Amino acid sequence: MEALQSYWWFLISLLGALLVFLLFVQGGQTMLFCSHSSMTRNLKVNSLGRKWELTYTTLVVFGGAFFASFPLFYSTCFGGAYWLWMLILLSFILQAVSYEFRRKPGNLLGTRVYDAFLFFNGCAGCILLGVAVGMMIFGADFTVTKGNILDGGQPVISVWNPSHGLEAIFNWRNLLVGFTVLFLARTNAALYFINSIEEGTAFRARQRRAALVNGAVFVVLFLALVAVIFTSDGYGYDADGVISEVPYKYADNLMSLWWLGFIFVVGVVMVLYGLGKTAVRRVYNHGIVWTGAGTVLAILALMCLLGYNDTAFLPSVTDPQSSLTIRNSSSSYFTLKVMTWVSVLSPIVIAYIAVVWRKLSKPPLTPTELEHEHDAY
Amino acid sequence: MDELINVVDWSRWQFALTAIVHWLFVPLTIGLSLIIGIMETVYYRTRNEKWLRITKFWMTLFGINFACGVATGLILEFEFGTNWSNYSWFVGDIFGAPLAIEGIVAFFLESTFIAVMFFGWKRVSPRFHLAATWLTAIGVALSALWILVANAWMQYPAGMEFDPEQMRNVMVSFKDVVLSPVAVNKFFHTVLSGWVLGSVFVVGVSCWLLIKRNNRDFALRSIKVAGAVGLAGIVLTMWTGDGSAVEVSKYQPMKLAAMEGLYSGSEGQGLVAFGFVNTDKRPFDGQKAIHAEVSIPKGLSILARHDADAFVPGIEDLIRGYAVNESGDTVYKDVSYARRIEMGKTARQALRDYDAAMKRGDAAAMASAKRIIDDNFRYFGYGYLNAPEDAVPPVAVSFYSFRVMVMAGGYLLLFFIVVAWASWRRKVNLLQNRWFCILGLLTIPVVWICSEAGWVLAEVGRQPWTIEGLLPVNAAVSAISSGSVQTTFWLFVALFTVLLVAEVSIMVRHIRRKAETDMFYEPEK
Structure with a gap:
């Protein structure tokens, strides 16, 4: 059972890591208004538009997999942090239609409004998803009492802070995670544009500059975040499942699970290498490959650190015993086993995504191709 | 208690709104994906440029619709957590699995290959493109399969047992969940009804093109494909509908009586x-x-x-x-409803006793309480009801929605018999008759009303249960204020209205713009 719980936490972490990487779509959406011409903006939109559904689907699968493997998290966090998740959903609804509608005649609101929706989703999607991850690190204000289900008057097992997620948005540590994610997404987006759009050297130079500026901000925020996380206290549980506050829990996890620490460092180095090489070599256009892979590795390691080594992955600052761990919040052995068999399909899924990604990305998108595109966004 | 009822009612309204709006787009996606697949296959085999133009025209409409379906689908999935958090814990062990499998198996397939459908014409081979179109259609059908398995399980909970220690239900047979008779029937009935809806849409729009006269050949070819798909779809939908009635009489007799x-x-x-x-x-x-x-x-x-x-x-x-x-x-x-309420309350009390015994480590008391739970758990949900009448669903809504669905379905059968016969026997004069074309156009809202009525019947008819007999809606909600849910409800009303108007407006503009020219001779961009 414990092996299956750990395996599913790994898969959730992997999906989370892939989602953070794919948020480059959102990052790119925040850079649309910086475009020098409508053609440049359309190129960016269409380049991102070939990937937005992948980000969207990863978010949906992330939610579905969390539901299936750790239903108590789904029940507690989604029902509790109601406003946080509703704002996230709202921003993604606007994104889903904006690509398709923005330049279609009769779209009711006009192209600029749909582009503004994309901008909103870019900012809100990254920051609020970051806030949600922040809650998993720094805790939230909730209680879980399973026996409440027997109370006919108020039979709800998970009770959250009356602000229902708004309090999490205004927590500076959660916001630090959110803005770090935003600037990472913007950095990756600029590198993605360099790789996927061919619109002359001036365009490339602008994107290089954008990558470096956003990358610099990201590095500062990231260093601050790492310092905050690894000096923070966390919550851990003992052999009886009793949960208590543990000083420097995440730093301790990093030491105890040295192999995760190694992956984390490798990921960070890869991100910095991709950025550095793009800065040094003007014609280099594969920075996104390095920063993308590095992002996945670093976030994967970070997410694993939140749940492994007897750690509460959603600590309750009100009642530590209500904190969620991969042991007390998971599905049954049978369900995890069934789901594990299904997860065997994952390599096939990853393989066909890679094939299609390659086929649609080479050669880079050009203004000429866009002008002749039947279904351009 | 009043606040709880308010939250329950507003959460129901919000979920109903999202589901109804979502279902405006989904059946069109299901139907059009199949029709486009057939059209592109004809193009691939004949290399007749006309079929390519036809495929691209319907594909654009498919894309506009798909975006709205995706947008509303995301909310539905997350609303299980945001608005029905107790439900998510009580049966998440079973219900979550189909949702996750839907994502892994179906959504990635759809979202990956739909990009090839729209942007791959000049980047991949015709064979690869055709495969992408069919894989998207398969992804759409698989997506429907898993969400309908989940829905069917709520109507007919199978393959699970209650775990008193965790105070939730756990899956014990995946096969029973996936292959329950209700799930199998529901899948075919729903997907086939999507074929019908997609076909009516294609026939209706083609009728409009015929009225405008510029695209006669284009419209007749489209009608030929949609007529055949629609006729097959409506016959099979009725057949599976008959199966649904039998299933309902067996597993949800109260729904049958209400309708x-x-x-x-x-x-x-x-x-x-x-x-x-x-x-x-x-x-x-x-x-x-x-x-x-x-x-x-x-x-x-x-x-x-x-x-x-x-x-x-x-x-x-x-x-x-x-x-x-x-x-x-x-x-x-069998057991009267009054007795069921007593048994439900007995199960709840036994669960309390079990919990207390577990906390003090009294194994004998736990075993005793477990026996009582096992004997009474079948009616656990009735313990939340105050009176037997609380288990009766809204009769008027169930009654009228059933009749609307059946009457509209009967009309659609006649409609497709005529359309398929006329298109395949080349009765061009009938198809070009102005009154017939107007009828085709007016059939578009009829099929949507029919399809929505089916879901209204399915969901309203099973009230007050989220899970038949086990968990009523008032025990399934989240601990949020009714004001919060009201706010998001009205927010969604406004948002969905704008999206719906925008989608219809874009579709109409696209069709009208294309209708002004002869699409077979319009220069290819």
């Missing part, structure tokens, strides 16, 4: 063909249930049991304890 407005059943029970529901009627009050009733003799017995003389229990019979057995053959005296 007939039947309070007191009989052998050889008639089917109400026409009538008005007496909305003041309550069980056992002696009032007439249906005004101006015109019935088909023995119709309901045949529909529900495939036996003209079979007994079909009404609402009052069911409350007294009549039930249909698993095989659906006989009706027997």
Whole structure:
């Protein structure tokens, strides 16, 4: 059972890591208004538009997999942090239609409004998803009492802070995670544009500059975040499942699970290498490959650190015993086993995504191709 | 308690709104994905440029619609957590699995290959593109499969047992969940109805093109494909609909009684063909249930049991304890609803005792409480009801939605018989007849009303249960204020209205713009 719980936490972490990487779509959406011409903006939109559904689907699968493997998290966090998740959903609804509608005649609101929706989703999607991850690190204000289900008057097992997620948005540590994610997404987006759009050297130079500026901000925020996380206290549980506050829990996890620490460092180095090489070599256009892979590795390691080594992955600052761990919040052995068999399909899924990604990305998108595109966004 | 009822009601409204709006887009996606696949296959085999133009025209409409379906689908998935958090814990062990599998198996397939459909024409080979189109269609169908498995499980919970230690249900048989008779029937009924809806859309829009006269050949070719798909779809939908009626009579007899407005059943029970529901009627009050009733003799017995003389229990019979057995053959005296409420409360008390015994480590008391739970758990959800009448779904909504669905379905069968016959036998004059074209155009709203009515019946007819017999809606909600849910409800009303108007506007503009030119001779961009 414990092996299956750990395996599913790994898969959730992997999906989370892939989602953070794919948020480059959102990052790119925040850079649309910086475009020098409508053609440049359309190129960016269409380049991102070939990937937005992948980000969207990863978010949906992330939610579905969390539901299936750790239903108590789904029940507690989604029902509790109601406003946080509703704002996230709202921003993604606007994104889903904006690509398709923005330049279609009769779209009711006009192209600029749909582009503004994309901008909103870019900012809100990254920051609020970051806030949600922040809650998993720094805790939230909730209680879980399973026996409440027997109370006919108020039979709800998970009770959250009356602000229902708004309090999490205004927590500076959660916001630090959110803005770090935003600037990472913007950095990756600029590198993605360099790789996927061919619109002359001036365009490339602008994107290089954008990558470096956003990358610099990201590095500062990231260093601050790492310092905050690894000096923070966390919550851990003992052999009886009793949960208590543990000083420097995440730093301790990093030491105890040295192999995760190694992956984390490798990921960070890869991100910095991709950025550095793009800065040094003007014609280099594969920075996104390095920063993308590095992002996945670093976030994967970070997410694993939140749940492994007897750690509460959603600590309750009100009642530590209500904190969620991969042991007390998971599905049954049978369900995890069934789901594990299904997860065997994952390599096939990853393989066909890679094939299609390659086929649609080479050669880079050009203004000429866009002008002749039947279904351009 | 009032606040709880408010939250329950607003959460129901919000979920209903999202589901209804989502279902405006999904069946069109299901139907169009198949029709586009057929059209592109014809193009691939013949290399006739006309079929390529036809494929691209419908594909653009598919894309506009797909985006709205995706947008509303995301909310539905997350609303299980945001608005029905107790539900998510109580049955998440079973319900979550189909949702996750839907994502892994179906959503990635759709989202990956749909990009190839739209942007791959010049980047991949025609064979690869065709494969992408079909893989998208398969992804759409697989997506429907898993979400319908999840929905069917709520209507007919199978393959699970209750774990008192965790106070939740856990899966014990994946096969029973996936291959339950309700799930299999629901999948085919729903997907096939999507074929019908997509076909009506294609025929209706083509009729409009025929009225405009610039694209006669284009429209006739489209009608030929959609007519065949639509006829196959409606015949099979009716067949599986008949299966649904039998399943409902076996597993949700209260829903069947409500959709007939039947309070007191009989052998050889008639089917109400026409009538008005007496909305003041309550069980056992002696009032007439249906005004101006015109019935088909023995119709309901045949529909529900495939036996003209079979007994079909009404609402009052069911409350007294009549039930249909698993095989659906006989009706027997089971546990009355009053007794079920007692048993539900007994199960809850035993669960309290079990929890207390577990905390003090008393194994004997735990075993004793477990026995009581096992004996009574079948009616656990009834313990949350105050009176037997609370288990009766809204009769008027169930009654009318059933009739709307059936009558519209009957009309669609006739419609497609004519369309398929005329298009395949080349009765061009009929298809180009202005009145026939107007009829085709007017059939578009009819099919949507039919499809939505089916879901209204399925979901309203199973109230008050989120999971049949186990968890009523008032025990499934989240601990949020009704004000929060009201706010998001109105926010979604505004947002969905704008999206819907924008989608229809874009589609109409696209069709009208294309109709102004001859699409077969319009220069290819």
